[in-house]
Amino acid sequence: MFKRALLTGLLATFFFACNQKPKADICYTITPVKVDSVTQLKIRMSIPADTSGVTTLSFPNEAWGQEKLFNTLGEMRLLNVEGVVEKDMDSSRIVLMHPKDTEQLEFEYFLKQDFDGDLSTGRIYRPIISDAYFHAFSHNMFMVPEQAESNQDIVLDWSAFPEDYTIHNSFGSQKKLQELKDMDMALFGNAIFVGGDFRVLSGEIQGNQISLATRGEWIPFQEEKVFQVLERTLTCQRNFWNDHSQEYFTVTMQPFPQETGSSFQGTGLTNSFATSISNNDFTDIEQLVYLFNHELMHNWIGHTIKNSNEEEQYWFSEGFTEYYTFKNIAANKINGLxxxxxxxxxxxTIRDLYASPVVEAPNTDINYDNFWGNRDYSKLPYWRGAVFAFYLDQKIRETSKGKQSLDNVMHQIYKDVKAKDQKLTHAYFIKVMKEFLGDDFEAFFQQHIEEGAKVDLYGLFDELGLEYDPMNDIYELGFEFTEDRKGIQSVVEGSAAWNAGLREGDEVFSRSIWQGSIDHEVELGVKRDGKTFKFAFYPIKKAMVPQLKETESNIEKLGF
Structure with missing residues (x-):
């Protein structure tokens, strides 16, 4: 059902002419404005009109976990013709009604920040527009014609911004007029746009531009050090894949306040990676080393090498990415690691896998609903895939007497993708692996990936002569919350939680839990029979879980 926003467009006293700019299918002119003393962005569009007299623009009301994005839209109006502008929130459209003989439409809308207060993890993916800066993604900033073809010539005009105002996005840096020729609209719709008091650090890798755009005063690290990590990471990854084809790549990094604990999130986009990070002493640069190496490795594993069936091959796209994150960092001594x-x-990773309540769940259980709705299943392909990759890497190195490794497998897969547009399927992966580990691999794959059985790490460590401890601590929270997380539903008898004194029926009024960590105490404040108690314990239990020793001998035998 249509929700009417504006009944009649206004005929402007001036004509916004796209022909004053380079010729394009879509022209956007972005201008900073004040509306009732609040900074907003005024965006004018020049687009071809549909001959039916109805031109529809796409603007999602719900996207990336955000709802009611139409709340970020201010006034909207047609400038060069009389007509009607309507919001259709149900279908995420802005509908422009105009005379059928109109050839070109000049349309204007205002974009605003729709929340007050500090930035938080729940607001990262909404348009952020303030006096100091703006931060937005394509889908919640630029409306696009639904009738447009898959490739369009696009012009972005930022010339109305002050000279010293940074303009930076997925398509370039510090360019006040951007011409995007033959732009794939899917790629345009998956981009980041920032401006204002962002600082841009730039460099080159074999003639290709890379940059880091950030703002604010960072507490946990220096941005120059972060850029060094980014540059080193991209150089090593591109060298590994022998792929230096990307002419431009940027990372945007914005801080947000958080009192305790660390939090960071990142999103891979067109020519870019957008990240937001808690700005406090609990955050450290090693977390960024991991984040950059994992997420940027997805440029190849998961993006170039695509899964045939997304969740079915998450053991590869997430698990092998996780493994190559660790391996790439260590092999190249990124940040001195x-x-x-x-x-x-x-x-x-081995501890996390063995401690998982779904450690031996079959691969078919890693489906869309489980992966996106259950933390245990969402983590399983990361851990299982990484341990599986580790096992294969060591077995290939052993059987080839050090002449080959899992790297050769990855390069063969990448070669087939580039030459044949090969997708990652189980049958294809088995076929490639048989060339390295023989015909028995099919049964091995069936047992450990399809059926979910743990690989024999004890046997592998003994075979390679690695030093390890056979029994170790693994994570066990030891209790379950009630559904509303305000009480204790059950406690595992004999667990650390039980021994600390926690009992079923306790009411919880405070908590500090580092999920999955055996290095941080669980701290709980509970009420029982009118009295309050404070409990603190390490969430661990002893289990048969092998752990490698950090000896020079082990490091050398593992190839470092």
């Missing part, structure tokens, strides 16, 4: 880091991360 070495083989000891690789061992620590593999040990942690």
């Amino acid at each position: 070495t083989g000891a880091f690789y061992i620590r991360e593999m040990n942690r």
Whole structure:
């Protein structure tokens, strides 16, 4: 059902002419304005009119976990013809009604920030527009004609912004007039746009531009150090894949306040990666080393090498990405991290896998609903895939006497993708792996990926002569919350939670839990029979879980 926003467009006293700019299918002119003392962005569009007299523009009301994005829209109007502008929130459209003989439409809308207060993780994916800066994604900034063809010539005119105002986005930096020739509209719709008091650090990798755009005063690290990590990460990854084809790439990094704990999130976009990070002493640069290496590796694993069936191959696109994150960092000593880091991360991953309540769930259980709705299943392909990749890497190195590794497998897959547009299927992966580990691999794959059985790490470590501890601590929270998380539903008898004194029926009034961490105490404040209690315990239990020792011998045998 249509929700009417404006009944009659106004005939402007001037004519906004696209022909004053380079010729394009879509022209956007973006201008900073004040509306009732609030900074907004005025965006004017020049687009071909549909001959039916109805031109529809796409603008999602719900996207990326955000709802009611239409609340960010201010006044809208047609400038060069009389007509009607309507909002259709149900279908995420802005409908322009105009005379049928209209050839070109000049349309204007205002974009605003629709929340007050500090930035938070729940608001990152909404348009952020203030006196100091703006931060928005394509889908919640630029309306696009639904009738447009898949490729369009687009002009972005930022000339109304002050000279010293940074303009930076997925398509370039510090350009007040951008011409995007033959632009794939899907790529245009998956971009980041920032401006204002952002600082841009730039460099080159084999003639290709890279940059980091950030703002604010960072507490946990220096942005120059972050840029060094970014530059080193991209250089090593591109060298690994022998792929230096991307002419431009940027990372945007904005801070947000958070009192305790660290939080960061990132989104891979067209020619870019947008990240937001808690700006406090709990955050450290090693977290960014991981974030950059994992997410940017997805440029190849998951994006270039595509899954045939998304969730079915998450063990590869997420698990192998996780493994190559650890391996790439250690092999290239990014931020000074070495083989000891690789061992620590593999040990942690093994512990997490063994502690998972779904550790041996079949691969078919990693479906859309489970993966996106259940934390245990969402983490399973990361851990299972990384341990599986580690196992294969060591077995290939052993059987080839060090002449080959899992790297050769990845390069073969990448070669087939480029030559044949090959997608990652189970049958294809088995076929490639048989060339390295023989015909028995099919049964091995069936057992450990399809059926979910744990690989024999004890046997592998013994076979390779690696030093390890056979029994270790793994994570066990030891209790379950009630559905509203305000009480204790059950406690595992004999667990650390039980031994600390926690009991079923306790009412919880405070909590501090580092999910999955055995290095941080769980702290709970509870009420029981009118009295208050404070409990603190390490959420661990002993289990048969092998952990590699961080010895020089192990580091050398693992290839570092």
